[in-house]
Amino acid sequence: MPAAEPFSGMRGLEAATAPNATEVRRPGTHGFDSNSATALAVFVGYFTGAKLGLALTFLPNPVSVLWPPNAILFAALLLVPPSRWWVVAVAALPAHLLAELQSGIPFSMVGCWFISNFAEAAIGAAMVRKLGALHQPFGKPLHVIGFVFAAFTAALLSSFLDSAFVKWNAWGDADYWDLWAARSLSNAATSLVLVPPIVVFATGGLLVFRRAKQTHLVEALLLLVGLLASALVVFHTQLAESVLPVEIYMPLPFLLWAAYRFGPAGTSATVALVAVVAIVGSGHGTGALGMGTPTENARAVQLFLLFISPTLLCFAAAMDERRRAEASLRQSDRRFHVMLEATRDVVYERDLVSGAMWWSRSALSEFGYDRSATGHGYREWCEMIHPDDRESAMAPLHVALAAGSRQWESEFRLRRADGRHALVSERGFIVRDAEGHPLQMIGRLTDITERRDTDELGQELTHASRLTIMGELAASIAHEINQPMSAILSNVDSAEMLLARSGERDAELSDILADIRADGLRASEVMRHIRGLASKRGADIETFDPNEVVRAVLRLVAPVAKRRGIPVSIALDKVPHVWCDRIHVQQVLLNLIFNAMDAMDETPPAQRELFVEVFRSADGMVQIAVRDRGHGLSVSTQGRIFDSFFTTKRDGMGLGLSIARSLVQSHGGRIWATNNADAGATFRFTLRADRRDRNLPPELE
Incomplete structure (x- = not known):
């Protein structure tokens, strides 16, 4: 057969x-x-x-x-x-x-x-x-x-x-x-x-x-x-x-x-x-x-x-x-690498005994590095993490190793090949022996920079939507307030006419009526600017003395400061006129002064002090500073104090400083905050000087 x-x-x-x-x-x-x-x-x-x-x-x-x-x-x-x-x-x-x-x-x-x-x-x-x-x-x-x-x-x-x-x-x-x-x-x-x-x-x-x-x-x-x-x-x-x-x-x-x-x-x-x-x-x-x-x-x-x-x-x-096993292994390996290529994730394996590291086929090409440069050891890997993030990036791993856990995850900034940094999400698994000793770890790196940017953009769009709604609400309120303010001014006119008709000359009463008129006119002007902002009209740019604006604002807040037991001092230097919107400057200054008063609520009365200073900075800009002796700014809040909807107040909305920054930047200036050496914080903002002003230094004309 x-x-x-x-x-x-x-x-x-x-x-x-x-x-x-x-x-x-x-x-x-x-x-x-x-x-x-x-x-x-x-x-x-x-x-x-x-x-x-x-x-x-x-x-x-x-x-x-x-x-x-x-x-x-x-x-x-x-x-x-x-x-x-x-x-x-x-x-x-x-x-x-x-x-x-x-x-x-x-x-x-x-x-x-x-x-x-x-x-x-x-x-x-x-x-x-x-x-x-x-x-x-x-x-x-x-x-x-x-x-x-x-x-x-x-x-x-x-x-x-x-x-x-x-x-x-x-x-x-x-x-x-x-x-x-x-x-x-x-x-x-x-x-x-x-x-x-x-x-x-x-x-x-x-x-x-x-x-x-x-x-x-x-x-x-x-x-x-x-x-x-x-x-x-x-x-x-x-x-x-x-x-x-x-x-x-x-x-x-x-x-x-x-x-x-x-x-x-x-x-x-x-x-x-x-x-x-x-x-x-x-x-x-x-x-x-x-x-x-x-x-x-x-x-x-x-x-x-x-x-x-x-x-x-x-x-x-x-x-x-x-x-058959080798063919299955090769097929699984191909599927594994194809999956990694499709997901754009970076997978690595680190031997905890020898420290040797293995990278997936794409290596760190996702971050701009050469695909063939797979010799990234543990030390080189640590150096690629942003110096400020190394400790926080390694902390979850060290906690997992010490606690006997098998998984960990963290987020940190990783240096790209071009020197920029990407935000990376890391998740890993720790392999242990029968006695629980760690032998190796397998990690996955995912670039979440775009996702973070998208999330931030979504938050900004949400904030913009909220600001739009609040702007419309403010315009409506301004319109409603404008009517009683007109009535107040009419009553002041009637009182002055009655006083003149009676023939009596009371200087103190006349001064009171004049102050009421001035305050009413200024309030009406503020309402008009608020409505102008809501209706997307342009700012009223004019030339004025910043010292006069500071004096006017301090006269307005003097009764409030007196009632809260806060002494106010002022230092006005001879500065050139500025070219911007007077009401916007008053709005920014009022916001900084009231924030300074709020920051001193827990300060003993004998130590409270509000100091406002106007002077010309080295770059020729006019600088206005508001200093308090309150609790100051923490490290975590100092970098976010001007973000929209971020506030440290219990009943705050987180919009005042954000609007103040927008107003200052719209006039070509900048605003920032620093902690004082003794106590409290100082908020500063700058304004552009009018080049036609005679007080402007010759080198800036």
């Missing part, structure tokens, strides 16, 4: 009855076709195998070196589900009778042998299924070991029945145990040599060669030529008479080559080829296994095959499993 094509119709058998396949039959023809293909394949294979087995019988010994029909039944029962084993039995029986009755064997002996043959195949196939190695009986070393165990067990058990039938039918005069031993070796060797190629090639083994590249086919041809040549030298020449019998190992390198490169398919085919060459040579009394009697030669061939076949099948299965 050729090893490359076990028996005709096997492809139909594979398609119709795959191992453990679920039978899906359509009423009518489908079940008939599959059963017919199975029956035909088994009949042809069994009949051919029986004839081959009879030809391999070394006379006068009635036991064949290999008995292929048993292996064909064994393989067929592995390839079809148990529900269709009856098809195999029905197809094999006529082939068995036809092959053996022609050889002059009594009918009773022929029938008994069929029972023992089918019993061996059924026991072996049932054990393989029970051991769970049916899907890949030669794909894993453990499955190969299970198959070998099942083949040996089936051969040993069925040989008891076989030898009993021989003695019962008085077929020969050999001893029972001699028959059992001979048939056990023959049946076991047959299963180990012939079942693997039948099952492997019936379940797609030929695809290994059909899909192979041309170089692999050339390699397979060279392997076949070398193996055949070495097998002929060992088993068909008289070389053993002149050298030591170690020449029997000559085919071994080629068998290992086949197992290593071509897996179970190559191993099963080459072992079957060597088996055929060895049996033919020993049958003719030549070669390393043909130097004894026919019985000795048959036993030598059987033992040789029993040793090399399981060993090579296990080796081939191990290599095949390793190749």
